[in-house]
Amino acid sequence: MTTNTALTYDTSPGFFARAEAWLDARGKAAWIAAMVLGFIVFWPVGLALLAYMIWGKGMFAGSCRKTARSPIHMTQSSGNMAFDAYRNETIRRLEDEQQKFQAFLKRLRDAKDKAEFDAFMDERDRKAAAKTDITPDAPQA
Incomplete structure (x- = not known):
């Protein structure tokens, strides 16, 4: 069993x-x-x-995906040579405009930084000048 x-x-x-x-x-x-x-x-x-x-x-997780196209996809031919030439020229023009705009923003930031630094130096000079004007006079005998 x-x-x-x-x-x-x-x-x-x-x-x-x-x-x-x-x-x-x-x-x-x-x-x-x-x-x-x-x-x-x-x-x-x-x-x-x-x-x-x-x-x-x-x-x-699915909502965080990037939707930007890869550069490889942008260079693929659409089959229409006139459109491809137009697209490539437009992309080149936009990239140039982006570079110019980035350079403009850099100049703008640099100018702002210089203005802030100049204001700081002027304030420091004013404080130094005010400090030397307040010094007590030596007693005269």
């Missing part, structure tokens, strides 16, 4: 896995509603859901 001593594990998803799948099926709005309800019922539950949404699910 043999006895079966093998342990059997329940492989069906638990409550939390089912709840997560249910919320995932309904989107971000369901997760936010569950978080708000969690805060209303018992604030640590809402806080736990918020932490899970931010760090566990990567819910907000």
Whole structure:
């Protein structure tokens, strides 16, 4: 007579896995509603859901993607040579304007720094001149 001593594990998803799948099926709005309800019922539950949404699910990771096109994509031909020439000329012109504007901003910052420094030096000179004018006269005998 043999006895079966093998342990059997329940492989069906638990409550939390089912709840997560249910919320995932309904989107971000369901997760936010569950978080708000969690805060209303018992604030640590809402806080736990918020932490899970931010760090566990990567819910907000997709909104941080950069949408700028790579320079490689900009140099690919569209198939229309006239458009490609126009696009390249426009990009070159915009880059030149950007460089000129950056140079203008640098000159503007330099002029502001020089004006602030000159004002500081004038103030320092005025204080030094006022200090020497106040010195007591030596007693005359």
